[in-house]
Amino acid sequence: MSSLKPLSGKVALVTGASRGIGKAIALKLASDGAKIVVNYAGNAAAAEEVVKQIGSEHAIAIKANAGSVSEITTLIDSTIQHYGKLDILVACAGIMPLNELEKVTEEEFDNIFNLNVKGPMFLAQKATPHMAPGSRIILFSTTLCAASTVTPNYLAYVSSKGAIEQMTRVMSKDLARKGIMVNCVAPGPTGTELFMHGKSEQVLKMIAGFNPQGRIGRPEEIAGVVGFLVGEGSSWVTGQMVRVNGGMA
Numbered sequence: 323m324s325s326l327k328p329l330s331g332k333v334a335l336v337t338g339a340s341r342g343i344g345k346a347i348a349l350k351l352a353s354d355g356a357k358i359v360v361n362y363a364g365n366a367a368a369a370e371e372v373v374k375q376i377g378s379e380h381a382i383a384i385k386a387n388a389g390s391v392s393e394i395t396t397l398i399d400s401t402i403q404h405y406g407k408l409d410i411l412v413a414c415a416g417i418m419p420l421n422e423l424e425k426v427t428e429e430e431f432d433n434i435f436n437l438n439v440k441g442p443m444f445l446a447q448k449a450t451p452h453m454a455p456g457s458r459i460i461l462f463s464t465t466l467c468a469a470s471t472v473t474p475n476y477l478a479y480v481s482s483k484g485a486i487e488q489m490t491r492v493m494s495k496d497l498a499r500k501g502i503m504v505n506c507v508a509p510g511p512t513g514t515e516l517f518m519h520g521k522s523e524q525v526l527k528m529i530a531g532f533n534p535q536g537r538i539g540r541p542e543e544i545a546g547v548v549g550f551l552v553g554e555g556s557s558w559v560t561g562q563m564v565r566v567n568g569g570m571a
């Protein structure tokens with residue numbers, strides 16, 4: 323039996339890896355042996371802390387707005403300059419401003435769609451010329467796309483994630499020619515700043531109560547599934563939405 327870790331020799335870029343689910347993914351893929359690019363938007367101290375946790379010989383932090391095509395281009399170029407290749411792209415960075423139809427502004431809509439939809443598409447476009455057959459792309463949706471109920475203020479956010487699910491479906495066909503697998507992870511409520519922000523204890527308890535398991539998920543529970551989807555065991559899985567939600571939907 324080989325003592326090599328499952329992702330030894332692989333290079334992974336995780337957007338939004340300074341906090342939340344992205345951070346848990348960076349730590350999981352690093353523990354499986356991959357070298358990591360920890361992308362972040364503004365929180366340099368948090369990103370450097372993730373690099374420190376992994377070990378600076380195995381990770382680098384790169385600041386870039388993952389919703390801007392020019393910054394995405396620089397992010398991919400810097401990744402290739404530093405590590406010489408890219409095997410795993412995890413487009414995890416996302417934002418979730420919540421407003422009902424009458425209150426959504428053009429600026430808010432553009433911010434959501436730039437990061438949540440335009441970013442992942444152009445990340446994939448700029449990354450794939452550097453990715454060998456067998457490489458993996460993971461996009462991020464939400465379980466709310468499949469839940470039977472959703473509150474009206476999720477309008478723009480869930481619309482952006484619906485776009486990601488269609489992007490996954492079609493991109494997986496396109497990139498099959500290159501042997502690159504594209505899958506989508508759709509978490510249920512998960513204990514991160516994005517989800518907790520602005521919610522009272524009472525609301526959090528109520529949301530936990532909607533789940534058949536009676537709790538919200540942990541970032542590590544999402545990262546474990548990403549670990550599977552970028553590993554050897556999922557070489558025949560592409561174009562799929564994987565809902566990770568404790569049975570909520």
Ligand SMILES: NC(=O)c1ccc[n+]([C@@H]2O[C@H](COP(=O)([O-])OP(=O)(O)OC[C@H]3O[C@@H](n4cnc5c(N)ncnc54)[C@H](OP(=O)(O)O)[C@@H]3O)[C@@H](O)[C@H]2O)c1
Nearest residue numbers: 338340341342343363364365388415416511512514516517
């Ligand atoms: N948490 C949930 O319940 C839940 C449920 C379903 C789906 N999701 C999806 O899971 C993904 C991760 O969510 P999360 O809960 O981990 O979010 P989070 O805790 O708010 O973390 C967001 C991360 O994204 C980074 N980021 C924000 N804007 C960025 C930009 N313009 N460019 C690059 N990075 C940027 C942040 O960097 P800085 O630290 O520098 O600000 C941070 O690392 C998102 O796509 C989200 O929609 C989450």
